[in-house]
Amino acid sequence: MVVGRTAAGTGIPAQLAVTSDEGVVGFLVGVERAVAIAYDQAGSVLGSPAAVTTAAAFRAHHMAHAEALDALVAGAAPPRGPNREFLATLMASLQGITDQQAELAVLYSLEEQMAATYEWAVGRLAGPDALQQVAAILEVEGQHAVAIGILLSKTLDELVPPYQTDAGYLVPGDVGVTDLG
Amino acid sequence: MRRSPPIGRRQVLQLALVSVLGACTASGHGRAGAGSRPTSALPPPPVVNPGAAVDVLILQTASSLEHYASGIYTEVAGLDIAGRTGLVPLLSAFAGHHADHAATFESATVDAGGRSFTQPNVLLSKDAMSRLAGLQTEEDVLEFVYQVEVLSAATHRRSVGLFADPARNALVMGIGGVEARHMTVLGTQIAAVSGGQASGWAPWPASGFPDALPGLQPGVGL
Numbered sequence: 001m002v003v004g005r006t007a008a009g010t011g012i013p014a015q016l017a018v019t020s021d022e023g024v025v026g027f028l029v030g031v032e033r034a035v036a037i038a039y040d041q042a043g044s045v046l047g048s049p050a051a052v053t054t055a056a057a058f059r060a061h062h063m064a065h066a067e068a069l070d071a072l073v074a075g076a077a078p079p080r081g082p083n084r085e086f087l088a089t090l091m092a093s094l095q096g097i098t099d100q101q102a103e104l105a106v107l108y109s110l111e112e113q114m115a116a117t118y119e120w121a122v123g124r125l126a127g128p129d130a131l132q133q134v135a136a137i138l139e140v141e142g143q144h145a146v147a148i149g150i151l152l153s154k155t156l157d158e159l160v161p162p163y164q165t166d167a168g169y170l171v172p173g174d175v176g177v178t179d180l181g
Numbered sequence: 182m183r184r185s186p187p188i189g190r191r192q193v194l195q196l197a198l199v200s201v202l203g204a205c206t207a208s209g210h211g212r213a214g215a216g217s218r219p220t221s222a223l224p225p226p227p228v229v230n231p232g233a234a235v236d237v238l239i240l241q242t243a244s245s246l247e248h249y250a251s252g253i254y255t256e257v258a259g260l261d262i263a264g265r266t267g268l269v270p271l272l273s274a275f276a277g278h279h280a281d282h283a284a285t286f287e288s289a290t291v292d293a294g295g296r297s298f299t300q301p302n303v304l305l306s307k308d309a310m311s312r313l314a315g316l317q318t319e320e321d322v323l324e325f326v327y328q329v330e331v332l333s334a335a336t337h338r339r340s341v342g343l344f345a346d347p348a349r350n351a352l353v354m355g356i357g358g359v360e361a362r363h364m365t366v367l368g369t370q371i372a373a374v375s376g377g378q379a380s381g382w383a384p385w386p387a388s389g390f391p392d393a394l395p396g397l398q399p400g401v402g403l
Contacts, residue, residue: 064389131342137390162359
């Protein structure tokens, strides 16, 4: 990753840095698609109207995020599918859960991890288009965590820390992505 | 990957800042009367590192916004309606967050080579103070601070990509992300109070993306 390299004397990120944006954005696309599939799986266990409605909306959000991010790198690569390793991990987490609260707890942790992952990504991107899109999605992932946390009766301190950090972000190498460009 | 346009938002901001600095210098910082001629033949001082100057301006504006937000929450928490409806702990907690955020932006401003901005945004405060007396119900209070959070979140989000130092992108979204969380807490409570009828105060955007609001422009209200 080349952060801070600029085109001579302009303060503008050089094209070299933009190249690495493709890797980071592509990683996020695969993760978003995996999360959307996980929501499909989770939907069968959720029973309360609030939980069902919320999960359906958030699944759609994750699909929309994947499409918006994929559009940023359109032409550089064919549309990306879900990150298989991450999806397998998510499915293993959800397998065997028959209780709504336990299911929501998994989704809550997942959304917190997504928010942290976007915070991590913002610190690594250089192109303004990618930065704006990722910043927008970061906000919404954090909002997902709060909304699910409210369903779980989390305390205010748990729902809203003073700062969004990248603690606990999804490490690309842990899900088979070893080259971010 | 889509390429950036030839002139991006950051460059526009840099050019605008250079123009302002140049105009101030040429007019003797506004002291010369109409039609008067320049009293000095000295050339204007060179603008050193306009990128850093932009960073400072953005961070100072963010500080002013956070001081404003913290002050609003503190004022609202002191209203009778806040005490009667049990909102004080929530309002105080969010006031504390905004105070922390202001301090963070002040520190970042100094790190960027500027002078920390320690006052609430003048433009926003003038309008807000006139509205405080009109807050009569729990819903009024929640909607009022929700609007503060919308502006704050939009402003921080719009700053991303404008900084000359890319490390500041994560800094500003570490705060912008929290403002969005505030919105979800407030929006959920508004829905509960209003019986779910208040569609203008959504806990999260139905589209999955925040509205494309402009936010507070750098330098406004300082």
